[in-house]
Structures are given as structure tokens and as C-alpha cells.
Amino acid sequence: MRFRGLTMIETLLAIALLTLIVSAAASWTAMAGRLATISAAPARQETLLDAVCALIQRDLLTGDFEVEGRRGAPPPTPRVQVNDGVLEIRGRANAIHRYHLDRTTRVLQRTDSGTPRVLLHGVDEFIVTLDDDNRTLDVAIEMRDESIDAAQAKPATRTATRRFNLPW
């Protein structure tokens, strides 16, 4: 049997239907992408916060511990200090690592020998409490995911709090 050709109306209908399906699929894909970004945000934020806490932990654990007990030496500068919300950790070769929140840009920075390095964007709070008596350092970081458009979805806020025992 020979196949009859399509009429003009059938062709136009098919094209219109196809356009409809493709545009629906495209918008759905875009929406799915956005949904995926939003749903992955908490995990991403948690990873970032964990990474910053791991960096602080590493700075606390590494260093020289000998000079502090040297006989006849002047009293050593404390390895960890908190001044106006800035966390300072004295590392190897007397290098100072400074953790500081720039409230204007909401950027958490780590400065090594005067060179700043951006750690996190969208940080609302960076609270550091040093307890000399108990030799502990408490760090709280609150951040918002700025990769999500605030007009379309409420940015997820995440807080990480850690207590570090000072290792010396």
C-alpha cells in the first residue's frame, strides 16, 4: 500500500506540537537545573564550612612548640589571639595566619604574611571565642549561598560551629 502524503494542516499541527514539546522540555530542564542547584546548596555550603574549619584546625595543629618553653627567653606571644573578631594563629617560622570577616563585602578572608586569600563569600557572621582557662577556641560561621538568585528562591543559610582544643 502506498503511503499518502501529509496535508498542510497536519504538517503545521505537527510543527506546532513539536515546538510546544521542545519549549516545555527546555523550560522544564532549566527549572530542573535551578531545583538541582537549590537542593545541592546545603551540601555545598556544609562542604565549604567544613573546609574552612579544617583549615583552622590545620593551622592550630601545625607549628613550632619548642620556643615557648625556652629558658631565659621572654614570655612567648600566645599562638592564638582574638582581636576585634579577627582570629590570629601564629604558625611556622613566626608567620601569622589571620582569619577576618569583611562585613562590607561579607567575605571571609585568610591573610598570610600580608597576602589576603578569599575563603568564603556571603558570610554573615564570624564569631571567635578564645577561652584561655580551658584552652579552647570556639568558632561560629554563618553563611548564605549567594549562587542562588535571591529574587527567585530564598537563599539557604547555614551555620557551622566548632570547638577546638588548643594543642599545646
Added chain:
Amino acid sequence: MVNLTRPDSARRGVALLIVLAVLMITLTATSIIMSAAANASASRRLAQADHIAIDLLAAAEEPIQWWLKNESDKVILPLPPTVLEPAVAVLDDSFTLAARLIDDDEASGESPVVQITITAFDQRGMVPMQLARSGSPLRLSLPTEVLQLLDAADLPPASGTLDVQLGLDLFSRAIDDYPDVAIFPSAVAGGANRRPFGAQDAARLPALGGLVATHNRGTPVRINICTAPMPLVEAACRLAGRGDIDQIVAARTAGKRPDVPQLFDRAQSGEAASSIPSIVTTTDCWSFRIDLTVNGLKQSWWSTYTRGRPPAPLPAPRPPTPTLGHPSQIRTRAITPRKDHDWTCVQRLAIDE
């Protein structure tokens, strides 16, 4: 034979389109949910592994202190010519951590597999860095690649003084230009994985940290002839005025301590100069490479311990939970090392490889 009339096929076509749309939406939603869950799970597992590794680092203090106290003075290494590093396996163990031992907020319900390897390196069994960077004959006992790295490194002016302690991290920038040498020495397998002493891994690069001492300063510097490799023993004995090293080789081959009083030690006989080493048979400074693997996440540390410090007061008891506004998420890491021993950690570095 089915008679497909026009209204039926249109209905079926519409039904197919609806099924297609529903399928697409369901599949996409499912994949998004699964991807988010997998991300969250991976993030949690990584954080958990990281926390466990830090806890294990604190726990490693105990076997290290035990080894330093009970075993370190007994170490006498054979002298195969292939061995250039004064390395001893302290601990090589793997085990499964019970899930109940993990903090509730971190638990993923799985029991993490943990591997811990601790290798000791005798600082007195290596060439002191200040001599290796000078014209000392001890320098000749080092491989060429290591010498090149040593000479190329731009160390801070006060390095090696009491104010700026030497450390292997000072070479992290220079190492990029020297692919044939490593900064930190590899771990030595122990326990069931132990290989005969001297059986070198062909792919093992000469490592600065296994050949050059960062914590062997003072006048005179000390060389432990019970652990130092053959080239260094020869060079040190020659410098110290002892030409015949047969006695040392024989003693070490037999696993016995060489008889030091019989050795003529110029460093202790009034001829001391900063470049002449003092020959010793025990060590008061060890470095440890600590490798911790938790569920595939690996952390490595380099810790140096010295003997002779007065015991420091014990750390204060653990404080109550802080209230920083989010007490439910507070995690406590017990990282305070014990200080009630006469061996003290004087330097700790993170190993990046």
C-alpha cells in the same frame, strides 16, 4: 484486526504525550533528589572521615609516647648499603571503627575502615641541615638530587636559630623544580606488611626529610651511629677522627650497640668545632610520619619529638559545651596531646602530597 479510527488514535496520541511528560517530570525530579542526597551523603562522609582522622592523630600520641619511652633507645638498624634513611616502623594497623564510637551528629550508620601507619625517623641519624648546606664533608653522604634541592631552597635569614626553627615545609616552594626528590620520606610498612630491612621500593624517591635533619642543632651536632646509614657513619667517623668503622659495622650487623668509649671522639676531647660531630649511640630527637586513612580519605602529619623537657602541667578538664547560638551543632575534638611524658612534640607539620 484492530480498527484504528481517527478519534481513537488521537486519544492514544494525547495519552502518550501525557505519559511522556509525566515520565520526564518524574525522572528529572528523581534524579535531582538522588543527586542532592548523594551530595549530602558524600559531604557528610568526608566531614566524618576528616573528624575521625583528627581524633586518630590525637590518639596516635599514645603509641608514639609508648614507643619513645620503651623502644626508641633500643633501636639498632642493620647497615645494608641500599638503606639511606634511619627509619623504623612503629605502627602499621588497620581496623574497622565501631559505628557506636562515632558522635551522633556525624554518624552515617557505617563503620569506617581505618588505617594508621606511624614511622619513626631518627634526627640524629641524618646529616644536620646546617652542615648539609655548608661545606661539611658530611654533605658528601647525600644524593645529588637532595643536595640540589638543599642548595636551591631560599630559607628565611634566621632559619636554624632558636627563633625560627628549621622545618621541611620551608622547601615546599623549591620542590616544584626537582621532580626526582621528595620532601617527606615515605612510610615504612610494618606488621603483616613488613618487608625485609633494606628491601627498597624501586619507585621510592630520595627524600629530604629522611636524609637531612632539621632538629640536629647545637655544638657539636650529634650523629647516632646505631641508626645512621653507612655513608653518614663513614663520613662522621672520619670527621670525628675514627677511621676504622669495622667495629661499628660488626656491632650493628649483630644487632648490638657499638662500643662508644673505645671510639676517639674529637668533639668531646677539646678539639670540638661546630663542624665536627659528636658520636652517640642513643637519640633524643625523633620525627614521626603519621599516615591516617579513613574510608579512603588520607591525612599525613610530620611530628618531631625531643626528650628532656620538664613535665608540663596536665591540661585542664574538658570545659562545658559552649553556647555560641547553635549548641546543637557543636563538635568537640580532643586534640590536646599529653604532656606528662619527658618526650615533647616540638614541631608538627601537615604533609601535602
